[in-house]
Amino acid sequence: MIEINHLTKSYGSLLAVNDISFTVKPGEVLGFLGPNGAGKSTTMKMITGFLTPTSGSVRVCGYDVESQPLLAKSCMGYLPEGAPSYGEMTVRTFLEFIANVRGLKGETRKRRLDDVIQRLQLATVLEQAIETLSKGFKRRVGLAQALLHDPQVLILDEPTDGLDPNQKHQVRTLIGEMSKDKIIVISTHILEEVDAVCNRAIIIAGGRLLADDTPQNLAKRSPSGRLDDVFREITTGKPVTPEKVAAHA
Amino acid sequence: MHNVVTIFRREFASYFATPLAFVFIVIFLILAGVFAFYIGSFYERGQADLAPFFSYHPWLYLFLIPAISMRLWAEERKSGTIELLMTLPVTLWQAVLGKYLAAWAFAGVALALTFPMWITVNYLGDPDNGTILAAYIGSFLMAGGFLAIGSCISATTRNQVIAFIFTVVICFLFLLAGFSLVLSVFEGWAPQPIVDAIASLSFLTHFTSISKGVIDLRDLLYFATVIAAWLVANAIVLELKKAD
Numbered sequence: 001m002i003e004i005n006h007l008t009k010s011y012g013s014l015l016a017v018n019d020i021s022f023t024v025k026p027g028e029v030l031g032f033l034g035p036n037g038a039g040k041s042t043t044m045k046m047i048t049g050f051l052t053p054t055s056g057s058v059r060v061c062g063y064d065v066e067s068q069p070l071l072a073k074s075c076m077g078y079l080p081e082g083a084p085s086y087g088e089m090t091v092r093t094f095l096e097f098i099a100n101v102r103g104l105k106g107e108t109r110k111r112r113l114d115d116v117i118q119r120l121q122l123a124t125v126l127e128q129a130i131e132t133l134s135k136g137f138k139r140r141v142g143l144a145q146a147l148l149h150d151p152q153v154l155i156l157d158e159p160t161d162g163l164d165p166n167q168k169h170q171v172r173t174l175i176g177e178m179s180k181d182k183i184i185v186i187s188t189h190i191l192e193e194v195d196a197v198c199n200r201a202i203i204i205a206g207g208r209l210l211a212d213d214t215p216q217n218l219a220k221r222s223p224s225g226r227l228d229d230v231f232r233e234i235t236t237g238k239p240v241t242p243e244k245v246a247a248h249a
Numbered sequence: 250m251h252n253v254v255t256i257f258r259r260e261f262a263s264y265f266a267t268p269l270a271f272v273f274i275v276i277f278l279i280l281a282g283v284f285a286f287y288i289g290s291f292y293e294r295g296q297a298d299l300a301p302f303f304s305y306h307p308w309l310y311l312f313l314i315p316a317i318s319m320r321l322w323a324e325e326r327k328s329g330t331i332e333l334l335m336t337l338p339v340t341l342w343q344a345v346l347g348k349y350l351a352a353w354a355f356a357g358v359a360l361a362l363t364f365p366m367w368i369t370v371n372y373l374g375d376p377d378n379g380t381i382l383a384a385y386i387g388s389f390l391m392a393g394g395f396l397a398i399g400s401c402i403s404a405t406t407r408n409q410v411i412a413f414i415f416t417v418v419i420c421f422l423f424l425l426a427g428f429s430l431v432l433s434v435f436e437g438w439a440p441q442p443i444v445d446a447i448a449s450l451s452f453l454t455h456f457t458s459i460s461k462g463v464i465d466l467r468d469l470l471y472f473a474t475v476i477a478a479w480l481v482a483n484a485i486v487l488e489l490k491k492a493d
Binding site: 080 | 251252255256259262263266267328329330332333335336337338339340491
């Protein structure tokens, strides 16, 4: 479970996240949509305990992220925006470092390492320094790191950014495979991705939660039946006329 | 404790993953030698001790230690790995300590590699090895003090050059406080306790007294306090501005 209660983050007079509340249950793959600067990453940073909310609270797996940060962080896997990792380390030493911090030991450790290396197809680059890898590989190393301890909750900030179409497909398949008993929250600009992997979508803009529904129901809100149009209508506040749709298409 | 060790090992290994470690150690050893032999007249003074070697350590550290410490947190900020590190199940303290101790251990390795100096002086004469050991301990503690300052400054910025310059300036102030030139400014008008207090703030005063071979509890306490205070400040800086 992720329970988010009246979450607010302000920087001076700027409200980055404005009173957002929602809960996510196991089995849900939540797509977090919004224009750039909408507050998606800020919300994810508060869920994972990197940023402290100005007010409101986040509970993950029953643990309050502010008062029981270690327990909450232990049950989460997080891919930060841009998939940062220690460039001078090799893929193997980096994943082993994460395994150590996550407290994985013995047989489980070996099994989990083998599993993520196989799932994200990292076997060929294990001994390479991460900074020498392509963008796609770096992203997969970031995903591997997030999946390593087989967490109950996965928070992925733009997991497919910088991947080629084949790799995007692989990552979506991967998310689909894992979604049965987990909670997965992904943020993305790519609306087709929401259709492909998410069974719930939340649209935020200007720090406010504007829509929360299944992708199918959201799409029905527009006469054209396209998620793109609904997204633009909701985030810009203007109706999308058929002419514009035609021009866009 | 387990996490401190894990972070320590990652950080320590990262020095050796790039040419940084080798460049640093080579330059440190060359400069330490140049200072001791040419400027300190190690041979000419004809005494079997390492005073000319150790007396330049504060000045050597002034520029070299900030070069180790500048990357500690600034690099984590720049590359965004601070977000990764801070969302792993480790406490802020484990991260601060693990990284700091790794930098200190690295400085210790560089210092330990000056052992040929010790062999040389033992070959040439019959030095007081107890004094030499005390001076090594003092030098190591002073490096720890410089590093704690540097670690804290590094946490305030994502720019390593800025971290370097500010660390040099603050370390310089900590050194200068014990310099007779600075103290004489105060000696004219300030009461003696204040002059003593300023002098006692200085790395130089405490390092000099340890390197004479007297390990006084007060000097140890001084370095422990300086290191602890700067690391607390380091943690506070990180807590206040994790994201930017």
